[in-house]
Amino acid sequence: MKLLRPRPTPPPPPTPGDLLAEALDLHLDLGPRRILHGVTLPVRAGEVLALVGPNGAGKSTLLAALAADLPAAEGVVRVRGRPVREWTALELALRRAVLPQAAAVSFPFPVEDVVRMGRAPHGTSPVEDDAVVREAMAATEVGRFAGRPFSALSGGERARVALARVLAQQAPLLLLDEPTAALDLKHQELVLRICRERAEKGDAVVVVLHDLGLAAAYAHRVAVLHGGKVAADGAPEEVFTDELLSAVYDQPIEVIPHPTNGTLLVIPRRGVANL
Structure with missing residues (x-):
């Protein structure tokens, strides 16, 4: 085994x-x-x-x-x-957390799910992850479109969501x-x-x-x-x-x-x- x-x-x-x-x-x-x-x-x-x-x-x-x-x-x-x-x-x-020049997501994940990807390295509880994700979205001013598909955002909005993901990685x-x-x-x-x-x-x-x-x-x-x-x-x-x-x-x-x-x-x- x-x-x-x-x-x-x-x-x-x-x-x-x-x-x-x-x-x-x-x-x-x-x-x-x-x-x-x-x-x-x-x-x-x-x-x-x-x-x-x-x-x-x-x-x-x-x-x-x-x-x-x-x-x-x-x-x-x-x-x-x-x-x-x-x-x-x-x-x-x-x-270390990395923000590349171009933020690409292959599937139409909601913004909040994209930001939550930053929590993947951590073994923390969903409650703690939720708090970190909310804080990252608030800091980058993307919380108001948390439920929108990432693919539907403008280039600037995508860039801020990608930064929120990096911040959520802590x-x-x-x-x-x-x-x-x-x-x-x-x-x-x-x-x-x-x-x-x-x-x-x-x-x-x-x-x-x-x-x-x-x-x-x-x-x-x-x-x-x-x-x-x-x-x-x-x-x-x-x-x-x-x-x-x-x-x-x-x-x-x-x-x-x-x-x-x-x-x-x-x-x-x-x-x-x-x-």
Whole structure:
């Protein structure tokens, strides 16, 4: 008779500064092409880390490597101090939650059921699961269409439901790939506020962003990727300079403080044609 393995238990809550994941001298290939070249990046509890850079810089590839969804060609990725290949899928699911760029569900599940999928790694009671699911839907403002089929939602609504599923997973490491891409202005701000709230509660959030203004306003740290390497890593006010961003994006860029609150504004320099 085959004995069932006991369900793994969730890890203890991290304390601020704990190293929840890291890439060490990471090289990664997609087919014949090398995408990442010697990337080293720590991810610590209590911070929002934004991955920014131009298209093709390797942001999503790095996020997928941290999630253990893509294998390293060289180097190592660790979660909670152990190489990702040494964790089982269920153990990883208790330690990191992943939001991909596109949320796809093959069957017309109701929204609430999609969010409840985030509870799959846990062996908790239905009552506890219900409470977590309700909280996640309330945070992402999707509770009002809990009974609607996921397939009937708009792109922005689907993105928020997918984020609610990630929140319901209650993993201490959140890996979010362009979570604001399909969202309107209000919900872009909502998602980044959620990221900050999770970090303030002790989690680590790694988020791929194209909007440098959002990264400057909400991230504790920013890693600027360029050509598959980390061109800079640090606080936004240290990393976001006219010279660096103009070089990385091959576009003249100005970084100026907001006149009332001092938040960095990242603005492309635009020429105005004479009329």
